[in-house]
Amino acid sequence: MIQYNFVKQFTKYPGPRFIRLGKHSGEEFRENVLRPIFKSEDIIDIDATGVLSFSPSFLDEAFSPLAEEYGLDTFKEKIKFHSQDDKVLYKKMMSYVSRYLERDK
């Protein structure tokens, strides 16, 4: 399992949705950090303690397309996401993911 400290390894101030809009975007996190995990056998444990706040756009863009691409079960197995500052962060992220997956239904 890969331990990932979000503040140290990515940023304390998560950015916008797309790379073209600014630094530390959800798209950048998905492509550079999460996608390689899905291509390997690894599991990632993301500790987001200390992050100022995640915008809905960041959470949606970082996680939802992968859940759609690899399936919700694989997604849940591969990603652990928590923060000591925000106990409901995982729930929040999953709510965006499920709303995104309902798109095609």
Next chain:
Amino acid sequence: MGSNVNIFKNNMKYTIKYRQKLLWEKYLRRKKRIKYNKRKKNISKRDPFNKGKELLKDYIEIPSQLSFKNNWDSTVKTLSDIQKAIKYRFTKIKRHIHIDHSKMEIISPASVLVLASTIERSQKQARIQFKGVNEFLPKNDVVRYLLNEIDYWKYFDVPKLKTSITQDRFSFFKILDSYEVDNTKIGKMIEFFEKKVGFNGNAKSLLFTALCEASANTVEHGYNSFQFNKDTDRWWLTANIDKKDCTISFVFYDQGMGIFKSLENHRSIPVRKLFLKAQRLIKDKPNAKILQHMLRENYSRHKIKNRGYGMQTFKKFIDGAEDGLLFIASENASYEYPKDILREYTKKLNGTLIVWQIKVSYDITSNMYLKNGEKNDSI
């Protein structure tokens, strides 16, 4: 006989040629005159300063009260005069203009930001350097202090003005600006104020999200992406604590096309149709009502893809603080939340202005904390 006929024929030929020449010249003169008149008409259309007495205008007086809430029309007119004057006079006519600040007595933090950003953007567009003239500097102490704090005089190459007001009353943050979504700048500004005011965890996070979404909206929809210019197509943000009135305000401004123009030119046809239909069907204050609805519900074409929630994050910070004020103004309309005040004006603001204001309390130990109470006007 034969030679006479030939002479006659030749004369006729010359006469016809001569007449043709005359007609051709007449035609050219007429064409030139039409072209000249058309050009003259277009110039006067393009440049309002070419109309009548306005031609002589090289002096813009900033009114005594620069405030969007109490003096919208003259505030917006002044800002638009400055923009037009700088743009046309320096790029085409090359004459001096004078901006007179001496009558200024009241200026709201929102107006400080909009005035400074207007000067900055116009200066960059026209590529000119301003010079300060003593008689045109403000005489009012509060105005001098606020403009000093925001580094306004750097545009005029003037050092900070002397003022009797100290930091006891105001704690004013410098202007942040960027052409992209820069969450590090925004986050650091929030942390700076957190030390002074002491946000609770949730308010801080809601404010961060609101400011980030505002800047993302500007970058994505605010300016024309085909003619994007990093130097001028930016957003500006500032914040201040007024210890006397016990308020903290965050002011965000962009000089883009405005919310309604952006909806009118939206890439998605259903969004454009919905907007135009709403504008046609709503009889009273259509634009203000559209702003009200955008804050309440998600009308974006991205609804199902988790998109279009930007505007709703604006009010979450105010809801979270329990007692606050959100003011959104774009083009000719404004909306105030939660008082639900809709306004439409005759003059159009260039771009979009958003103000979040919450009441704080100040105690002797100089710690400020969030508290319910009355709101004042900083807009």
